[in-house]
Amino acid sequence: MINLKIHKKRIITISAVIIIAIGLPTTIWLISKNSDNRSRASGTTPTITMASPIADYPLGLPLPIDITIESGGIPITVIDIKFKFNPLSMQMVTFLSNNALDTELTSTDISQKQQEKGEFHYHAVETLGKNISGTIKLGQIIVTGKTTEVSKIEIVSAQIGTNDTLINISTSPLSLKFSGANITNTTPTQAPASSITPLPTVTNTSGQSKLTVKVAIPGIGSNIQKGENQKPMRTNRSAKLQIYNIQKTLVKTIDTTLTYTPSESIYKNTVSLGNIPEGQYLITINTDNTLPQTFPSTIPLSLNNTSTTTTLVLRPGDLDGDGELNMLDYTQLIGCIKKTTCNANVKADFNEDGNVNIYDFNIMIHSLR
Secondary structure: OHHHHHHHHHHHHHHHHHHHHHHHHHHHHHHHHHHHHHHHHHOOOOEEEEEOOOOOEEOOOOEEEEEEEEOOOOOEOEEEEEEEEOOOOEEEEEEEEOOOOOEEOOOOEOOHHHHHHOEEEEEEEOOOOOOEOOEEEEEEEEEEEOOOOEEEEEEEEEEEEOOOOEEEOOOOOEEEEEEOOOEEOOOOOOOOHHHOOOOOEEEOOOOOEEEEEEEEOOOEOOOHHHOOEOOOOOOEEEEEEEEEOOOOOEEEEEEEEEEEEOOOOEEEEEEEEEOOOOEEEEEEEEEOOEOOEEOOOOEEEOOOEEEEEEEEEOOEOOOOOOOEEOHHHHHHHHHHHOOOOOOOHHHHOOOOOOOOOHHHHHHHHHOOO
């Protein structure tokens, strides 16, 4: 009787082992298939990238590095990233956040201790119950170069997901090489003879030489897809014209006002230049927050004639009016963005929308090109 019971137990045990042996591969296959399906449903593998919109990196000037996350369809309520860089060759100035998640648990200002260690930690959570996915433009890390050696910034660890499930993602380090100096353009440069196109003139009866000046300002215009502002707060902008002869000798300086023309998305005005000898001239212009720039072609000027310039795209960023784009301008702009101070007032609002923010910073950065 006892042997029979033992025999039955053995049969049950063996059967259980056989069932498990048969069922285990099936279970693994099903789990794998479900995981596969989830992966396909999510679209792509989560990634994080670093990229700079600028090809040349002037030494000592702010350089933005865009941080973008592709969630691969995974809902995100937590982002945790640790950056590393060489503090001897690079300074990490600040992090301009796009506020993708509503609560940032770490400061976006780079402390002295972080700078000395060459480390920066960004940690943010979503507390309003939203699940964020897709392409997430996290913000921009702003760095400046200390040396002309190749510098690297890398993400040593990155996790995204929810409080229950965090996924590790990785990216390649970004190598940067800094060179050059402050951006300035105070000396007129004559275009090559082959590129000079004679500009038309029309007669006037003022007894003076006149010039219709036309300029465009980045961020202001009718192209909504590019994020341009169609209704700038300042429709009139003060401007300074510097008129040089072909020998690049300054002949006259004129202060004027340019008025925004919505139909053309430009600022323009017809300016009286007085009694200027007939001839070809180089003309440099700047407004109260742009770098001085020279029109690409020589401009014919003569009494009782009105010449018209081509439309010159100006380069915003010169907030202190010294004719250069440098760290002093950058510091003023960042002070306005962070609202710690704003000595630059409306000058820092390059697209004239009433706010000084990351869009104005990007306009300044594009002036480095």
